[in-house]
Amino acid sequence: MDLGTGDSYLSVRAQFIPCSTSLASLPESQPRLPVLVSVCPWLQMAEAEATPAGARPRLYSYWRSSCSHRARIALNLKGVDYEYKAVNLLKGEQSDPEFVKLNPMKFVPALVDGDAVIGDSYAIYLEDKYTDPPLLPQDLKKKALNHQIANIVGSGIQPHQNITVARFIEEKxxxxxxxxxxxxxxxxxxxxxxxxxxxxxxxxxxxxxVQLADIFLAPQIFSALSRTKIDMSNYPTLARLNAEYMAHPAFQAALPDKQPDAPSSA
Structure with a gap:
C-alpha cells in the first residue's frame, strides 16, 4: 500500500480487489462502462456513506493511482456499472474528514456498495459478489501463483514508488x-x-x-513505462503481456488518462 498518500493496495479479492523531472512531484494512479464523475470540493462527500439500495457502487479513485487502476480494471472485467468519485491526492483530499469516514487509512481506492465500504487489502468482496467472470482459478497451484504475483507487485514493487517514499528519498x-x-x-x-x-x-x-495476476501487472507495467521509463526489452514476457493488456477493452477503459479527473494534457 502507499503509505500516507491515499493509495491503498486493494486486490481483486477485495476489489471491490518521467522522467527527467522529479518523480516525487508526479502523482500516481471513457470507461467502457458509464460512470459519473464528481470532483471535490468535499461538500459532495457529505452525503451518507452508504449508497441507496439498488444504486450503483461508488468508486473513490485518483486517475494516476496504480491501486485505483487495479480496481477499475476489476470492475470493468466484472461488468459492474459504477459511479466514479475523484479524490485528488496531490491536494490532500484523502485527508478530508468526510473521506476519512470512508477509509480511516486515507487510501484510495475505496468502494461503497450499499452499506459495504471496502478500503482494505484482500477484503473478500467483488470476487464473491460478482462471480462472473471469475478472477481466481479453481486450480490451487494457479491460484497460489496469482496471489504470489499480486503480492510481489503490491508489496515488493509498488510501495517503493509511492509519493511519500519518493519525496522522502528525494529529500535525502x-x-x-x-x-x-x-x-x-x-x-x-x-x-x-x-x-x-x-x-x-x-x-x-x-x-x-485474465486473472488476478494480470490486474496487478497491468498498472505496474503501465506506471513503469510512463513514470520511471523502465526498459521493458529486458523483460520480454512482461512486455508481451503489456501488449495484450493494451488491446483489451476492460484494461483500455481503466487507463489513467481515460479517467474523468485526468488532466487534459495527460
Whole structure:
C-alpha cells in the first residue's frame, strides 16, 4: 500500500480487489462502462456513506493511482456499472474528514456498495459478489501463483514508488538519485516476475484468461513505462503481456488518462 498518500493496495479479492523531472512531484494512479464523475470540493462527500439500495457502487479513485487502476480494471472485467468519485491526492483530499469516514487509512481506492465500504487489502468482496467472470482459478497451484504475483507487485514493487517514499528519498539524496533507486526496485521486482511466469504464461500471465495476476501487472507495467521509463526489452514476457493488456477493452477503459479527473494534457 502507499503509505500516507491515499493509495491503498486493494486486490481483486477485495476489489471491490518521467522522467527527467522529479518523480516525487508526479502523482500516481471513457470507461467502457458509464460512470459519473464528481470532483471535490468535499461538500459532495457529505452525503451518507452508504449508497441507496439498488444504486450503483461508488468508486473513490485518483486517475494516476496504480491501486485505483487495479480496481477499475476489476470492475470493468466484472461488468459492474459504477459511479466514479475523484479524490485528488496531490491536494490532500484523502485527508478530508468526510473521506476519512470512508477509509480511516486515507487510501484510495475505496468502494461503497450499499452499506459495504471496502478500503482494505484482500477484503473478500467483488470476487464473491460478482462471480462472473471469475478472477481466481479453481486450480490451487494457479491460484497460489496469482496471489504470489499480486503480492510481489503490491508489496515488493509498488510501495517503493509511492509519493511519500519518493519525496522522502528525494529529500535525502536528490531527485536524480531518488529516481535511480526507484528504478532499481522496480527492475528487481520485474526480474523476479519475469522468471516466475516465463514458463507458465499463456495469452495472459497465468493462462489464457485474465486473472488476478494480470490486474496487478497491468498498472505496474503501465506506471513503469510512463513514470520511471523502465526498459521493458529486458523483460520480454512482461512486455508481451503489456501488449495484450493494451488491446483489451476492460484494461483500455481503466487507463489513467481515460479517467474523468485526468488532466487534459495527460
Amino acid at each position: 539524496v536528490g531527485a536524480e538519485e531518488s529516481l535511480a533507486w526507484i528504478q532499481q526496485q522496480i527492475e528487481r521486482g520485474f526480474t523476479a516476475l519475469e522468471n516466475l511466469i516465463k514458463d507458465c504464461v499463456g495469452k495472459y500471465a497465468t493462462g489464457d484468461e
